[in-house]
Amino acid sequence: MARPALRVGLTGGIGSGKSTVSRLLTEHGAVVIDYDLLAREVVEPGAPALAQIAERFGAGVIAADGTLDRPALGAVVFSEESARRDLEAITHPAIRDLAVRREAEAGDRVVVHDNPLLIEMGGHTACDVVVVVDVPVEVQVERLVRDRGMTEQEAHARIATQASRDDRAAVADVVVDNSGSVDELTARVGDVWRELAAR
Structure with a gap:
């Protein structure tokens, strides 16, 4: 099994612009493993993780067509810490195996x-370099309200479920400040x- 030339962990809080950085790195030639896509793949109909979710959270989180009802599940896990931990105990191992x-x-x-929960899943420990996309919390909230239709309360609640800026900064080898323009971000990436290619 060939080992990658370099294993890079990319993370950032919701609304930080991590996905844009991921896309730019792809354009430069990186192979990006998108954990949001993996998270969807491991709960497709027929997947063991979906059956475990139904067993733990009940039939109410499964849509009529047999797919995961994400809004229904989200309403439970984002309001109850123990439920979120139970969900992570089901999905995180499956996501790691697929990665x-x-x-x-x-x-x-x-x-x-490319993992929004890189730190929470302990994935940063297996990376050669950790890149953190960072913006102030007020910028995250502004973007989530503007771009995703959340209320300020919903935005703060979602941000609170993720690692803090200090937690991410503590493990970062490279910090990408994305509080400026798209052109500034493109140049920084x-x-x-x-830097990565030179290692």
Whole structure:
């Protein structure tokens, strides 16, 4: 099994612009493993994790077509800490296993693990470099209200379920400040890519 040329962990709080950084790194030539996509894949109909979720949370979180009813599940897990932990205990191991398979398929390339929960899942410990996309909390809230239709209360609640800025900063090898313009972010990611490619 070929090991990647470099294993990069990419994370950032919701609304930080991490997905934009991920896309830019792909354009530079990185192989990106998107954990949001993995999280959807492991709960597709027929997947063991979906059956475990139904057993733990009840039939009310399964839609009529047999898929996961994400809003129904979200209403439970984002309001109850123990429920969120139970969900993570089901999904995180399945996501980690799938990520290992995706990385093996990438071969000797720079592989970016694009994971909003990189720290919460302990994934940063397996990375050569951790890149954190950072913005102030008030910018996160403003973007979530504007772009995702959340109320300020909903935005703060979602942010509170993730690692804090201090937690992310503590494990960061590279911090990408995304409180400026798109052009500034594009230039910064170009610099980061050159740093990564030079390792």
